[in-house]
Amino acid sequence: MPNNEIVRDLARERIDHLFGLATEYASLQPELSDRYVQMALKLSKRTRVRIPKHWKYFVCKSCHSFLYPGSRSRVRVSQERSPHVVVTCLVCGEKKRFILDKKSPPSK
Ligand SMILES: [Zn+2]
Numbered sequence: 001m002p003n004n005e006i007v008r009d010l011a012r013e014r015i016d017h018l019f020g021l022a023t024e025y026a027s028l029q030p031e032l033s034d035r036y037v038q039m040a041l042k043l044s045k046r047t048r049v050r051i052p053k054h055w056k057y058f059v060c061k062s063c064h065s066f067l068y069p070g071s072r073s074r075v076r077v078s079q080e081r082s083p084h085v086v087v088t089c090l091v092c093g094e095k096k097r098f099i100l101d102k103k104s105p106p107s108k
Contacts, residue, residue, distance in 0.1 A: 011047040015040045019055045026068035033066040057087065062094035 018040040022033040037059055044051050051059070058067045067073035067089055074088040083100040 008047050008049050011043050011049045015043055015049060015051060015055075018043075019052075019058070022058075022066045023068070026066060027071050030066065030068070030072060033068065034064070037066045038064055057098070060089035060092060060094050061096065063089065063092040065089060065091040 018036045022036040022040075025032045025036070040051065040055075041059070041064060043049070058073075059065075060067050060073075065072055067087060069075050072090050074090060076086045076088075077100075078084055078086055085098045085100060087096050087098070089095070
């Protein structure tokens with residue numbers, strides 16, 4: 001449906017914009033960043049537009065906080081088994097892992 005495509009295109013743009021704002025306010029007003037992220041998540045759910053991968057790294061999947069490195073999250077690289085990045089949410093303690101695959105470097 002073409003109409004639906006337009007809506008999803010707009011949603012994609014808006015999600016990107018909301019994450020941009022979240023980044024801007026991350027160190028000054030983290031609560032505001034969380035609000036922007038929650039708006040983006042809601043929009044993504046409603047329009048079934050996926051959150052771009054490079055933004056997903058910054059969202060805690062447990063409490064949906066905006067995980068800005070240095071203020072809300074701790075980022076560590078581990079060499080155990082296969083090299084991976086561990087991002088710890090400093091709000092709820094949830095950890096997420098990203099495998100570092102040499103064949104497909106993470107976008108951005
Ligand atoms: Zn969390």
